[in-house]
Amino acid sequence: METLTQPVQNSMKPGKWLNSSCKMCIHSCTTRIHVTEDGVINKIEGNPTSPSNNGRLCPKGNAAILRHYDPARFRTPLRRTNPEKGPGVDPKWAPIGWDEALDLVGRELRKTLEEDPRKLMPAINDFQKLFLWAWPAALGNANYLSSVGNFCGGGYHPMNGFIHAAFAAANDVNYCNYWINNGGGDGFSSHLHTAAQANHVAKARVERNMRVVVVEPRLSIGAAKANEWVPIRPATDRQFALGLAHVLVAEKLYDAKFLKKDTNAPYLVGPDGYFVRNGEGRIYVWDAVDNCARLWDDPEIKEVALEGTYTVEGKPCRPAFQKFKDILAECSPEQMETLTTVPAATTRRIAREFAKAAQIGSFIEIDGRMLPLRPAAYNYYRGAQGHKYSAMANHAFKLVNFLVGGIDAPGGHVGVTLDDQMQDIRGGCGQIQPGENGMMQTMPHQLHPEVPFSWPPNETHLMGFFPIGVDPGHLTQHTLANAEKFGLDYRPDTLLMCHSNPLWNLPGDREQWYALLRSMRFIVAVDILPNESNEWADVILPSHDLLESWNMTMIEPPHHEGMCLRQPATPPLYDTKSEEEIFYEISERLGLLETWNGILNFVNGFHQKPELLLEPNRKYSDREIAERKGKLWNGQDLDWYVEHGHAVTPRRPDKWYRPWDGMRLHFYLEDIVRARDTLRQKMEAADVPFRHEWEWGDYQPLPTAVPDPVHLEPADFDLYAITFKDIQINFGESIGNPWINDIVFKDPVHTAVLLNPKTARERRLDEGDIVRIESPYGSIVAKIGLSEGVHPDAVCVSNALTRVATQNTGVRHGGGNFNQLLPANLRHTDACSGQPETVAKVRLTKLASVPAEIAAGNSVFSKGRAH
Amino acid sequence: MIASNRIADGTFRVGVGLQKAWGVQMATAFFFGEAGAGLYFVAQFFDFTLGMFAGLVMVLFGKAGGHILHLGQPLRGWRALTKVRSSWVSRGLAAIVLFVVAGALHLIDLRAGVLPAGVSQLVAALALAACFVIMIYQGFAMSHSTAIALWSGGLMPIASLTYALLNGVLLTLVLGFDAPFLAERPDTVRLLQVLAVALMLYGLVTVLSLLHGARHASEAGRQSVALLLQGGFARWFVPLVIGVGFVFSALMMLAAPPDFAWMLAVAGLELAGYYAFRVLMFKAGSYDPALSLAYRFRH
Amino acid sequence: MAKWGMVFDLRRCIGCNACAVACKQENSLPDGVFFTKTLSEEVGEYPDVTRSYVPTICNHCEDAPCERACPTGATYTRPDGIVMVDRNKCIGCGTCIVACPYDQRTRLEPEMLKEGLFGGGRMTPFEEQGIGRFTVGTVVKCTFCHERVDAGQLPACVATCPTEARIFGDLDDPTSRPRQLILERRGRQPLPEKNTNPRVFYID
Numbered sequence A: 001m002e003t004l005t006q007p008v009q010n011s012m013k014p015g016k017w018l019n020s021s022c023k024m025c026i027h028s029c030t031t032r033i034h035v036t037e038d039g040v041i042n043k044i045e046g047n048p049t050s051p052s053n054n055g056r057l058c059p060k061g062n063a064a065i066l067r068h069y070d071p072a073r074f075r076t077p078l079r080r081t082n083p084e085k086g087p088g089v090d091p092k093w094a095p096i097g098w099d100e101a102l103d104l105v106g107r108e109l110r111k112t113l114e115e116d117p118r119k120l121m122p123a124i125n126d127f128q129k130l131f132l133w134a135w136p137a138a139l140g141n142a143n144y145l146s147s148v149g150n151f152c153g154g155g156y157h158p159m160n161g162f163i164h165a166a167f168a169a170a171n172d173v174n175y176c177n178y179w180i181n182n183g184g185g186d187g188f189s190s191h192l193h194t195a196a197q198a199n200h201v202a203k204a205r206v207e208r209n210m211r212v213v214v215v216e217p218r219l220s221i222g223a224a225k226a227n228e229w230v231p232i233r234p235a236t237d238r239q240f241a242l243g244l245a246h247v248l249v250a251e252k253l254y255d256a257k258f259l260k261k262d263t264n265a266p267y268l269v270g271p272d273g274y275f276v277r278n279g280e281g282r283i284y285v286w287d288a289v290d291n292c293a294r295l296w297d298d299p300e301i302k303e304v305a306l307e308g309t310y311t312v313e314g315k316p317c318r319p320a321f322q323k324f325k326d327i328l329a330e331c332s333p334e335q336m337e338t339l340t341t342v343p344a345a346t347t348r349r350i351a352r353e354f355a356k357a358a359q360i361g362s363f364i365e366i367d368g369r370m371l372p373l374r375p376a377a378y379n380y381y382r383g384a385q386g387h388k389y390s391a392m393a394n395h396a397f398k399l400v401n402f403l404v405g406g407i408d409a410p411g412g413h414v415g416v417t418l419d420d421q422m423q424d425i426r427g428g429c430g431q432i433q434p435g436e437n438g439m440m441q442t443m444p445h446q447l448h449p450e451v452p453f454s455w456p457p458n459e460t461h462l463m464g465f466f467p468i469g470v471d472p473g474h475l476t477q478h479t480l481a482n483a484e485k486f487g488l489d490y491r492p493d494t495l496l497m498c499h500s501n502p503l504w505n506l507p508g509d510r511e512q513w514y515a516l517l518r519s520m521r522f523i524v525a526v527d528i529l530p531n532e533s534n535e536w537a538d539v540i541l542p543s544h545d546l547l548e549s550w551n552m553t554m555i556e557p558p559h560h561e562g563m564c565l566r567q568p569a570t571p572p573l574y575d576t577k578s579e580e581e582i583f584y585e586i587s588e589r590l591g592l593l594e595t596w597n598g599i600l601n602f603v604n605g606f607h608q609k610p611e612l613l614l615e616p617n618r619k620y621s622d623r624e625i626a627e628r629k630g631k632l633w634n635g636q637d638l639d640w641y642v643e644h645g646h647a648v649t650p651r652r653p654d655k656w657y658r659p660w661d662g663m664r665l666h667f668y669l670e671d672i673v674r675a676r677d678t679l680r681q682k683m684e685a686a687d688v689p690f691r692h693e694w695e696w697g698d699y700q701p702l703p704t705a706v707p708d709p710v711h712l713e714p715a716d717f718d719l720y721a722i723t724f725k726d727i728q729i730n731f732g733e734s735i736g737n738p739w740i741n742d743i744v745f746k747d748p749v750h751t752a753v754l755l756n757p758k759t760a761r762e763r764r765l766d767e768g769d770i771v772r773i774e775s776p777y778g779s780i781v782a783k784i785g786l787s788e789g790v791h792p793d794a795v796c797v798s799n800a801l802t803r804v805a806t807q808n809t810g811v812r813h814g815g816g817n818f819n820q821l822l823p824a825n826l827r828h829t830d831a832c833s834g835q836p837e838t839v840a841k842v843r844l845t846k847l848a849s850v851p852a853e854i855a856a857g858n859s860v861f862s863k864g865r866a867h
Numbered sequence B: 001m002i003a004s005n006r007i008a009d010g011t012f013r014v015g016v017g018l019q020k021a022w023g024v025q026m027a028t029a030f031f032f033g034e035a036g037a038g039l040y041f042v043a044q045f046f047d048f049t050l051g052m053f054a055g056l057v058m059v060l061f062g063k064a065g066g067h068i069l070h071l072g073q074p075l076r077g078w079r080a081l082t083k084v085r086s087s088w089v090s091r092g093l094a095a096i097v098l099f100v101v102a103g104a105l106h107l108i109d110l111r112a113g114v115l116p117a118g119v120s121q122l123v124a125a126l127a128l129a130a131c132f133v134i135m136i137y138q139g140f141a142m143s144h145s146t147a148i149a150l151w152s153g154g155l156m157p158i159a160s161l162t163y164a165l166l167n168g169v170l171l172t173l174v175l176g177f178d179a180p181f182l183a184e185r186p187d188t189v190r191l192l193q194v195l196a197v198a199l200m201l202y203g204l205v206t207v208l209s210l211l212h213g214a215r216h217a218s219e220a221g222r223q224s225v226a227l228l229l230q231g232g233f234a235r236w237f238v239p240l241v242i243g244v245g246f247v248f249s250a251l252m253m254l255a256a257p258p259d260f261a262w263m264l265a266v267a268g269l270e271l272a273g274y275y276a277f278r279v280l281m282f283k284a285g286s287y288d289p290a291l292s293l294a295y296r297f298r299h
Numbered sequence C: 001m002a003k004w005g006m007v008f009d010l011r012r013c014i015g016c017n018a019c020a021v022a023c024k025q026e027n028s029l030p031d032g033v034f035f036t037k038t039l040s041e042e043v044g045e046y047p048d049v050t051r052s053y054v055p056t057i058c059n060h061c062e063d064a065p066c067e068r069a070c071p072t073g074a075t076y077t078r079p080d081g082i083v084m085v086d087r088n089k090c091i092g093c094g095t096c097i098v099a100c101p102y103d104q105r106t107r108l109e110p111e112m113l114k115e116g117l118f119g120g121g122r123m124t125p126f127e128e129q130g131i132g133r134f135t136v137g138t139v140v141k142c143t144f145c146h147e148r149v150d151a152g153q154l155p156a157c158v159a160t161c162p163t164e165a166r167i168f169g170d171l172d173d174p175t176s177r178p179r180q181l182i183l184e185r186r187g188r189q190p191l192p193e194k195n196t197n198p199r200v201f202y203i204d
Helices: A064-068 A098-115 A127-139 A156-163 A194-207 A221-225 A237-250 A256-262 A320-328 A333-340 A344-357 A390-403 A475-481 A510-518 A579-589 A593-603 A622-634 A638-644 A670-685 A689-693 A738-744 A757-762 B024-045 B049-070 B074-081 B088-112 B117-143 B156-175 B186-215 B219-229 B234-254 B260-283 B293-298 C018-027 C065-069 C095-099 C110-115 C125-133 C146-150 C156-160 C177-184
Strands: A015-021 A030-036 A041-046 A078-080 A093-095 A120-124 A168-171 A178-182 A211-216 A228-231 A284-287 A292-295 A310-312 A315-319 A363-366 A369-372 A376-380 A413-416 A494-498 A522-527 A539-542 A551-553 A564-566 A719-724 A753-755 A770-774 A779-786 A794-798 A840-847 C004-009 C036-045 C048-057 C075-077 C083-085 C166-170 C200-203
Touching: A015 A638, A041 A064, A041 C018, A041 C125, A041 C156, A064 C125, A078 A098, A098 A120, A098 A494, A098 A522, A098 A539, A098 A579, A120 A127, A127 A551, A127 A579, A127 A593, A156 A168, A156 A390, A156 A413, A168 A376, A178 A237, A178 A344, A211 A221, A211 A344, A221 C048, A228 A344, A237 A320, A237 A333, A237 A344, A237 A376, A237 A390, A256 A390, A284 A310, A284 A315, A315 A320, A333 A344, A344 A376, A376 A390, A376 A413, A475 A510, A551 A622, A564 A622, A564 A638, A579 A593, A579 A622, A622 A638, A670 A689, A738 C018, A753 A757, A757 A779, A779 A794, B024 B049, B024 B088, B024 B117, B024 B156, B024 B260, B049 B074, B049 B088, B049 B117, B049 B156, B074 B088, B088 B117, B117 B156, B156 B186, B156 B260, B186 B219, B186 B234, B186 B260, B219 B234, B234 B260, C004 C048, C004 C177, C018 C036, C018 C156, C065 C075, C065 C095, C156 C166, C166 C177, C177 C200
Parallel strands: A015 A564, A120 A494, A178 A211, A178 A376, A211 A228, A494 A522, A522 A539, A719 A794, A753 A779, C004 C200
Antiparallel strands: A015 A030, A030 A041, A078 A093, A078 A539, A168 A413, A284 A292, A310 A315, A363 A369, A551 A564, A719 A840, A753 A794, A770 A779, A770 A840, C004 C166, C036 C048, C075 C083
C-alpha cells in the first residue's frame, strides 16, 4: 500500500483556496486557486458557484499555472542594448530599475508628444482592463496600431451595435432548438466564454435535443458535434444566408407581425436609399387596407404594407422589406449554389427546418412578461463575416434572424454586451436608447467613440474615414507605404504596446511590417512573455500576470452578468507592476495624471456613484480600481468579493430579451447610406485625392449577393486558404505553454495544413508533402495533411502553425504567419466597417524539403521534443 | 491521411497504438532465455557438460542480465518472485532461480559427484523441469496478455518451445561438434539434423499460423501483421525471420556436409532469424483502439 | 463500499482535452505523460464525414489484467475498485503495460523526470512541489484522483470537463448518475472482448 502520509495530488495538499478569475483568453471564467503552505500555486479549477462556467474550465484555463511559472517571463524592466532590430534578433536585454525605465519611457514619450502627438501609436489590447484602451484619449490621440477587434469582428461589432445596440451576439441557449453556426465556434471551440458556452450548449444538445447545423469549409469541432455539417466554399457565407432568406421570403416563412411592428421593414425607401420623409422628417409607411401613405406612427394605420411599389411625396418608393425581396429575387438557392457549392436542395431544406423550428407565432411568459418564443437562431462569427463586404455579410446573417422574428427573442439571436459596467458607452446594457421615427438608436461604435474625420488624416489607419467601423490597424502598412497619397504629413516613430502582438495579428506583408517597426525611434512594451512584436522594443515594462494582480470584470458573457474578481494568489514572482501602476507612472511623467483620472472615472462608470470617483491627482492601485468596480456593480466591497469570488447571475430577462420593446429595430440600415454620404461630403470638401477610388459600393443598406473581390484574384490561385483555432488555442498566445503544446501538437488537425484528399490527388500531392502556399500577397510553407473533413476548395491552416521566430524558445514556429497571405489594402478592406479580408486565394507548389530557414531552431517541422 | 492511416503513433488519434514498453533489451533477454534453456535441455540428454554450462551461463547472464538492464528499478527485482500464483513473469523468474541453482548443482555433481544418487537425480530432474518452464513461459507471458492481438493467439508458447528446442539442437550440433557423443556417433548427428529441419518446418508453420490468427483476431492484429509482412518491418521480418531463420537454414541443413563451419553457419542464420523474431514481435505488438467508429463501419 | 466508475458521454465530448490538462495539473505529470486523453477519429468520406471524440482513461477493470500480470503485487485494487500502483513495490518491468488492453500505463523514464516541463532541466516551483510523488523507473497511471475521491470530491478531469461529458459515481448504487446513464443510454464498455469488465462505459 501507499506508504506516504502526505497527499500526492496537488489540490489535496495542505494549503488554501482563493477565489479569482481566468485570463488565459479575453473572457473571465471564475476560478478557485489552490496555494500550498509554501506559497506555490499548484491547482486552478473553475469556481463551481458560478452559474456561467459552472466550475468548468477549458484547457487554456487549466494551463494558467505554467504561464505564471514560465521561465521566459520578463522579470525586471529591460532596456535594449542591441541596436540591430529584426525578427528573431536577440535584443540583448539589460535589466534596469523601474525608476530608470519609467523615466526613460516618460522622456521618450514626452519628446514624441512635443513634436507631434500623432507620432505615437498606442497598441493597448488588454480586454480585461478595457479602461486602459482609453489611455490614448489622455493624449488626444486615436492613432492606434490596433491589432484586435477588426480582424475577427470589424464588421461584426458595428453590426451588433446597429441591430442589438450591443458589442457581440449569441444564440439564446436557454430556449434555442435549432442552432445554425456559420464560421464561428460559439458553443464548441471559441468565442464568448468558451467553457461556459460549451457547457450550456452541450446540455441543450443532449438534454433538449437541440439540432445543430454548422456551415463551414472545415469540419470544425462544432461541425463534428453537429447534426449536420454543411461544407461551404470559403468567403461565400453571405450568399448562403441570402439563399436561406430567399426561401424564407419566397415561401412566406417569415414573421410578418414582427417585421411590421418591431422593425423598420415597412418604412418606405426612396430611390436615393433614404426613407421617404415628410417636411418634418417623419417617415412614411403604406397602409395596405386604405391603400394610402401614412406616417409611421399614424394611429389610423390599419395594416402596414411590407411589399409593393408606391409613390409618396412625388417619389417612387417601396417598403424596405420589398427592397430586400427585390434583392432576393437574384438569390435563389440555385443561383447561390454556383458560389457556395451548397446544394440548393440543402439550402431549401435548412430554410424550411429553420422556419419550422422558429415556431413563428408562439409566445412564452418569462418573469411575467409575454415574449415571442423563437427557438431557432443563426449564429456566426469570424470565418463567416471576415470578408471584404463584411457589413453586408453581417447584415445578411442578422436578416435571416429578422425574418423569423428571432432578434433578441427567447431562443433566438440575442445581443451580448461587452462590459456591463460601462453603462453610457461601449454597449453597456443601459445603452438602449430611442432614436428617430420610433427606431432604436444604432450604436455602431462599440469600442470607442467615433473618431472625427480629419484631413490630412490624424490617424495613419484612417479611422476618421470609417465612421461606423472598428480601427483598421492593418491599413497603417498601406498608408505609410503610400504616405504622400494618403496625405500623411507626419510619420509615426513611437510605439506603445500593452499586451499586444500586432506583428502576429495583423494581415499584410511581414517585410513591410518589419520595415515599419525598424523605422520606429522608440518602442515600449508592457507585457509578460516575449513575442513577435515586443522583441522589437527598446524598453520592456513587465507586468504582473493573472495570478499576481487585482481586477474586476465580466467581459462579453453571453448568458450571464456580474463582476468577477481577480486577486493575487501569490506576491509577484518578479520585479513587475500592475498595468494600472505602469500607466499611472507614465501619465504622471507626462503631466497627465488629472486627465487620466478623469478618463478612468468616465470609462469605468465611476461617475454613476460619486463616492467612487477617483481624485484628480492621486495614483491608484489595481486593488483600488478593482474595489470600485465591484462596488459599482452591486455595492459590495472587496472583502465580499474575496469571499464570494464573483457576483455572477444569469442575465436579467428584461435586459436580455427585447430590451428595446416599444422601439423598432433596423431591418434596413439607412444609417449606412447616411454615413456614406456624410463621408463623401467631407472628402469632397477636403478635396481628398483618393476619394474617387474609395470603395463607395461597400456601403449598402441591405446586403446583396455581389461576390467578394477575393474571388476575382487571378485564376491560377485556385484554392482558398483559411485559418482556424480550436478551443486549446482559442484567443491569442497559447503555443509555448508546455501543457498546451503537449495536447495541440498531438492533434492531427493542428500538426499539418489540411487538404481534401481529392484536391490533393488532382495536384499530385500526398500526405506529408511539403508545399509552398502562395497568395498574390505573400507565401508560407506547410506540411500537407489529408482530411476528408475539408471542402475541396479549401486549404486549412491551424493557428498553431502560424507563429514565427521569437525570443520565447517555448514557442514552436510554423511555416510562416498565415496573415502574410492576406492583403492589407483598401481594395480588400470593407470601407463600411474596416474589416479586412481573411481568406486568401492561393496556389500550392510542392517543395523537395522544408526550407532550411524554416526548419531551423524550434520548428514544428523538427522531430522530437520541441518545447 | 487522418482518415486512413490507422497507426496513431503517439498522436491523439483513435487508432492502433504500438507497444513501446518491451523493446530490444527484453528481446535480448528472451533470446538468451530460449537459446540458453534450449541448449541446456538438449545438452542434458547427452550429459554434454559444455553445452549445459553454456546454456546455464546464457540464462544467467544473457537472460537474467538482460532483464535487469530492462527493469526500471533493478534493485528491487527480487520482488518479482512474489506473485508466482498469478504472474507468468513471476513464474519465469522462479524458474530461472531454480534452474540456475539446480543446473549449477547438477553440473557440479556431474563433475564431482557430490550428491547422493537420489538427490542427484532429483536435482537433475528439477533443473530439467525449470529449464523446460523457461523454454515456454516467455510465450505464456506474451500470450497471456489479451491486450496485444499479435501475441495473444495461443501459439506463442508453441513458438517459444519450438524455437527453444531448435536453438538447443543447433547449438548442441555446434558446441558438441568435436565432442565424443557426436564426433563418434554420426547417426546422432543425423538424427539431430533431421530434428532441426523438422523443428524449422514446424516453427515456420507455427509463426505463419500465429500471424494468420493475429490478422483475423482484431484490427490491431491486422495492423501488426501488415507491419511485419508489408509495412515498415517487412524488410526485416520476411528475409530474416522467414527466409534466413527457417527456409534457408532448413535447406542448408538438408544439404549439410559433416563440417563444423557449415553447422556454425546454419546455427548462426537460424539464431539471427530467431533474434529478429523476438525483436519484431515486440516492435510490431500493438493495442486495439478502445473505441473506434471507423473500424466498426468498415467491418 | 462504493465501486467507482465513469461514464463518457460521446455526444457531449468536444475533444478539447481540458481533462488531460486538468489531470496534468492535479497530478504534476511530466511532459508527454497522460493519465487521460481524448482522441479523435475522422469517419466517412467528404461530404458525408464526421469526427468522433473518444475520451480514454484507465478503466479500473474489475478483472484487471495489469494486476494479474504484475509480478510484484505493486498493482492492486482498492476495496472501492480503484486500481492502484504502489510505487515502492513496482520494479518497472512493464508487464502491466503490455497487459493493459487500453494502453493506459506509462513507465517513468529518467529523462521524463529530469527534463522539466520547460526543458533544459529547469524545474519551476510548481514542478518542484509535485514531482516528488514519482519514482523513476516505475509505472504510473490514472488513480481516479483517489485522494480527491476519498475526500468526497470529483476527479480533476470530471470536475473541469466543460461539457460534462465525464460522469463519475458509484456503479454499485442503482440510483447513481452513471448507473442510470448506462441503463438509459445503453452504455458499453471498451473492448468487451478482452474480458476485463471495465468500470468505464461509453454512451452515445
